[in-house]
Amino acid sequence: MSATTETDAYIRLFSRYLREQGLPVTHQREVVADVVFSSVEHLSVDDIEREMRAVGERIGKATIYRTLDLLVKSNLVAENDFGEGFKRYEHRLSREPLHEHLICLHCGTVAEFHDSAVHQIEALVTAQHGFRPIRHKLEIYGLCRECQSAGVSLPREGLICPIDSV
Amino acid sequence: MSATTETDAYIRLFSRYLREQGLPVTHQREVVADVVFSSVEHLSVDDIEREMRAVGERIGKATIYRTLDLLVKSNLVAENDFGEGFKRYEHRLSREPLHEHLICLHCGTVAEFHDSAVHQIEALVTAQHGFRPIRHKLEIYGLCRECQSAGVSLPREGLICPIDSV
């Protein structure tokens, strides 16, 4: 952790945010921020805890959750829910600020992409509905290249086209 | 409930699915299906339970969950997670089979839309990544027309553009 000057700059940004809010900059908060800013993955709380222990830090889960709340509020970190039953966190620095996700249903790998057409759709649709957009989320679930090569296939179940067979 | 012949047809479709799977068609399953197929809303389990009690049916939560699993497996019902901490269910009959959601962050109202450009994006992006798409989800969060008229505004917090201020 904290290998790069980049990561250090991000941690300083978080510290600045905390001071602006009149909140103490604690060791625990710096450690959580360090782990999150040092990774390009979409980390679960367990991932974060594991990484901390690997570097000899032992911080309570409650503190991790509370710090993640602050990181999300600061806009430095984004919270994701890929339907796994828990949340994942990714920092928003040094990556496309607005991006969408490709999620492999077999191995769980998450890839990112950006397509400006998404914003065009958002602008068009929300204008039609008189809706004021704040954020959006486009997730494509399927099989990544590697899982396809490995011969993985997901079973199909249920009625194929129910609406046609009434 | 069960007011329309349409709803009855949907329930029959579910019964057919159950028989095909060699599963019993029970009263409880018919009641849950009736509630879900009779509504155009995105129902939570609590919504479903409340609706049942309103018509004098008292069915255990476990049975509701188990029946919803079957409805989802049959492809007759879709499961949604709008980040509220619980799931919502919508039937897929007599509505656009593939649609996206507009979710109001203030009142929770969910509207639907369809835009074929989403599929074009999906096709393009997945081809680029060698990814085999199975399903996708596009959700736009913001303020609906009514909440805007009512003067609702959501506070902005955090750093505005962190990446520029390192």
Added chain:
DNA sequence: GTCCATGCAAACCTTTTGCACTATA
């Protein structure tokens, strides 16, 4: 010295599961 954060454990909330009993086919 004043606040606020931390850590632990308990609480929370939705969803799942085990088990004795009941209903479907």
Added chain:
DNA sequence: TATAGTGCAAAAGGTTTGCATGGAC
């Protein structure tokens, strides 16, 4: 009658909270 479903309550799993202690400023 065999097999599977139901209901209840307990368990599970991620996340939040209360409270006594400790640390930041």
